[in-house]
Amino acid sequence: MEMNITLIIPVLLGWVSGLFVNYASDVLPQTRRFSQPACPDCQTPYSWADYLTLRACRNCGRIRSLRMWLVQIMAVASFVYFWLFPSKALGIPLGMLVLIYFGIITVIDLEHRLILHPTSLVGAVLGLIVGTYIHSRIDQNGLLIGMSKSLLGGLFGFAVMFLLYQFGALVARYRARRMQAAGQAADEEEALGGGDVYLAGVLGLMLGWPFIWDALVLGVLLGGLISVLLIFVLLVRRRYSSEALMTFIPYGPYFIASAFFLLFGP
Numbered sequence: 001m002e003m004n005i006t007l008i009i010p011v012l013l014g015w016v017s018g019l020f021v022n023y024a025s026d027v028l029p030q031t032r033r034f035s036q037p038a039c040p041d042c043q044t045p046y047s048w049a050d051y052l053t054l055r056a057c058r059n060c061g062r063i064r065s066l067r068m069w070l071v072q073i074m075a076v077a078s079f080v081y082f083w084l085f086p087s088k089a090l091g092i093p094l095g096m097l098v099l100i101y102f103g104i105i106t107v108i109d110l111e112h113r114l115i116l117h118p119t120s121l122v123g124a125v126l127g128l129i130v131g132t133y134i135h136s137r138i139d140q141n142g143l144l145i146g147m148s149k150s151l152l153g154g155l156f157g158f159a160v161m162f163l164l165y166q167f168g169a170l171v172a173r174y175r176a177r178r179m180q181a182a183g184q185a186a187d188e189e190e191a192l193g194g195g196d197v198y199l200a201g202v203l204g205l206m207l208g209w210p211f212i213w214d215a216l217v218l219g220v221l222l223g224g225l226i227s228v229l230l231i232f233v234l235l236v237r238r239r240y241s242s243e244a245l246m247t248f249i250p251y252g253p254y255f256i257a258s259a260f261f262l263l264f265g266p
C-alpha cells in the first residue's frame with residue numbers, strides 16, 4: 001500500500017512534465033521562444049488556465065490535439081515506470097530530465113521534421129552533464145576522464161554525421177542535375193537533415209565514447225529496416241515508385257530511439 005501512495009509523486013511529475021513537453025512542442029517551432037500559446041486554427045491566444053487544463057479554444061471551439069493527450073499519457077506512464085525501475089546509468093532525477101528532453105525533440109522532429117538549434121544548444125549542456133556523470137562513475141574514472149569521454153563522444157557523433165551529411169548533399173546535387181537534364185524540376189530532397197548532425201553531437205555528449213558508436217549503428221539499422229518495410233508495403237499495395245525509394249529518411253527519431261534504448265534499456 002505504501003508504494004501505491006508514493007506513486008502519486010511520479011504521476012504528478014509526469015503530468016507536469018507532459019504539459020511542458022506539449023507546451024515546448026507547440027511554441028518553439030512557431031516562435032523559437034517560450035511565447036504565449038495560441039490556437040493553431042484561429043490563432044487566438046489561450047489563457048494559461050485554459051491551456052494548462054487542456055480546454056478547447058474559446059473562440060473557435062477547436063478541441064486540443066490528440067498528440068497533447070498522447071504525450072500526457074505517455075509522460076505519466078514513463079515517469080511511473082522509471083520511478084519503479086530507474087535507469088541504472090542515470091538514476092531518477094537525471095533520467096527524468098533526459099525523458100523530458102527526448103520528449104520535446106521527438107515530438108518536434110515528428111511533427112515538423114525539424115531539429116531546432118536552441119534545443120540542440122540546451123541538449124549540448126544537458127548532454128555534457130549526463131555524459132560526464134555516466135563516464136565518471138564507470139570504473140570510478142573521476143570527473144576529468146568522464147568529461148573527456150563525453151566530449152569525445154560528442155565530437156565523434158557530430159563528425160560522422162557531418163561527413164554523411166556532406167555525402168548526402170553531394171548525391172542530392174548530382175540527382176538535381178540529372179533531373180534538370182531530363183527536363184524535370186529539381187526538388188529539395190535531402191537524405192539527411194542538417195539538424196541530425198547537431199542531434200548526433202548532442203547524443204554523443206550524452207552517451208560519450210564509445211557508446212555513441214552503438215547508438216549510430218543501431219539508429220541507421222533501425223532507420224534502414226523501417227524504410228525497407230515501408231518500401232515492401234508500397235510494393236504490395238502497388239504504389240511503389242522511384243520517388244518512394246528516394247523519400248527522405250528522417251534519422252532523428254531513430255537516433256533518439258537508439259539512445260533511449262542504451263540509456264534506459266536493460
Ligand SMILES: [Zn+2]
Pocket residue numbers: 039040041042043044057058059060061062
Ligand atoms: Zn481557435
